[in-house]
Amino acid sequence: MSAPTRASLWRDLIHKPFFWGIIAIVALLALNVIKDPTYLAISINPNNGHLVGNLIDILRQAAPVMMIAIGMSLVIATGGIDLSVGSLMAVSGAVSMEFLAAAGDSTSIGVALAAVGLSLLITGILGAVNGILVAYVGLQPFIATLVLMLAGRGVAKVITGGQNTAASSDPFRWIANGFVIGIPVVFILAVLIVVLVAWVVRRSALGLMIEAIGINPRASRMAGIKPKGLLLTAYILSGILAGIAGVMSVGSVMTVDISRTGYQLELDAILAVVIGGASLAGGKFSLSGAFVGALLIATLDKTVLYLGVSSSATPAFKAIVIVAICLLQSDRVRSWFQRRRKTAAPAPRVEIVKEEAAA
Numbered sequence: 001m002s003a004p005t006r007a008s009l010w011r012d013l014i015h016k017p018f019f020w021g022i023i024a025i026v027a028l029l030a031l032n033v034i035k036d037p038t039y040l041a042i043s044i045n046p047n048n049g050h051l052v053g054n055l056i057d058i059l060r061q062a063a064p065v066m067m068i069a070i071g072m073s074l075v076i077a078t079g080g081i082d083l084s085v086g087s088l089m090a091v092s093g094a095v096s097m098e099f100l101a102a103a104g105d106s107t108s109i110g111v112a113l114a115a116v117g118l119s120l121l122i123t124g125i126l127g128a129v130n131g132i133l134v135a136y137v138g139l140q141p142f143i144a145t146l147v148l149m150l151a152g153r154g155v156a157k158v159i160t161g162g163q164n165t166a167a168s169s170d171p172f173r174w175i176a177n178g179f180v181i182g183i184p185v186v187f188i189l190a191v192l193i194v195v196l197v198a199w200v201v202r203r204s205a206l207g208l209m210i211e212a213i214g215i216n217p218r219a220s221r222m223a224g225i226k227p228k229g230l231l232l233t234a235y236i237l238s239g240i241l242a243g244i245a246g247v248m249s250v251g252s253v254m255t256v257d258i259s260r261t262g263y264q265l266e267l268d269a270i271l272a273v274v275i276g277g278a279s280l281a282g283g284k285f286s287l288s289g290a291f292v293g294a295l296l297i298a299t300l301d302k303t304v305l306y307l308g309v310s311s312s313a314t315p316a317f318k319a320i321v322i323v324a325i326c327l328l329q330s331d332r333v334r335s336w337f338q339r340r341r342k343t344a345a346p347a348p349r350v351e352i353v354k355e356e357a358a359a
Contacts, residue, residue, distance in 0.1 A: 014238045018289035021275045021296045024325050028296075028303045044182070048074055051182035054302065059183075060176075062298035063190035064089070066244035069263060069272035069290040070314075071238030072199055076273055078234050079214040079282030080134060080141030085242040087152025088126055088309065089262030092119040092246025094156040097256045100167035112171035120243040126152065127239015131232035149266070150215075166255040176251030186248050197237075198287045207285075210234060214282030268297045271322055275335065296325075 032039040032054070042053035068085040095116040103111045124271055126148060133144035139284045178185040201207035212220040213227040227344055245265070250256045274280065274291020297326060304314050 122242030
């Protein structure tokens, strides 16, 4: 590969927003390695043969964020936003735990699958409510989803009777705590779902139509695209993916805490989407970028705990990292630094050679 070709590929790479997310992940891991050289070590648990280590923990913690970030990407691409995903995680957890507690069979795979299916059905319906309010009633997405964000935890409290509900189900727990070839099942499921959604939206016209209504709803309508149906679809998918995230979250401890399950994860989802290069104005999204953004959020949370940052300073620490990444992604900031370098560079010396006239 020639030098100009390599330079062109490098320029294209650094202009991809998720590239800076990967750089930030590497920087955070390096920071942890400086504190503890064995931070990246992965070992095998002799009791069960599973891989253990900080990287494995990061993959497990990133899975729920990936789910809601993928759903948020589709909604934001339409020019909307979904603030209810954290509350829908709590609803999903409440439904599944109540169902399993009532069933009382801790070994049945069918009961576990029924609990998952019922949870996704309920969150899909609630996502459809968001879609109807936005697409057919005409409410602003911020207001429509804010209503369900506030009401969703109330629904979860009604389902559980206001109590933290625990249940026992080995197949359900395996979803969050199981391993396949040493890799967490929850991360494998997250990757498979991301690949499936990416294949559907990029191998069909769905992704282009979602971006079209985000760029200009009126022009897309004149081109024959039906925005209402697409908006409804995007919010239903966001609700279902939030339900999957809720199953992953409560499955690790087999208990739903209405006040804590999914708490403020909608903000992490929005940050992951922005880190991935999506435009909050709509019309542009990157599922691979959201995937990297979710990994970065999980790595950042793990780093905060590992470095012993106080809980009061944690939001500020996360904000500094996120702002730095967004600035690195900004074309305007990069062009400003390029202009500064050109201005600071010394002017080339020009030697004037005087020629004497011939006698």
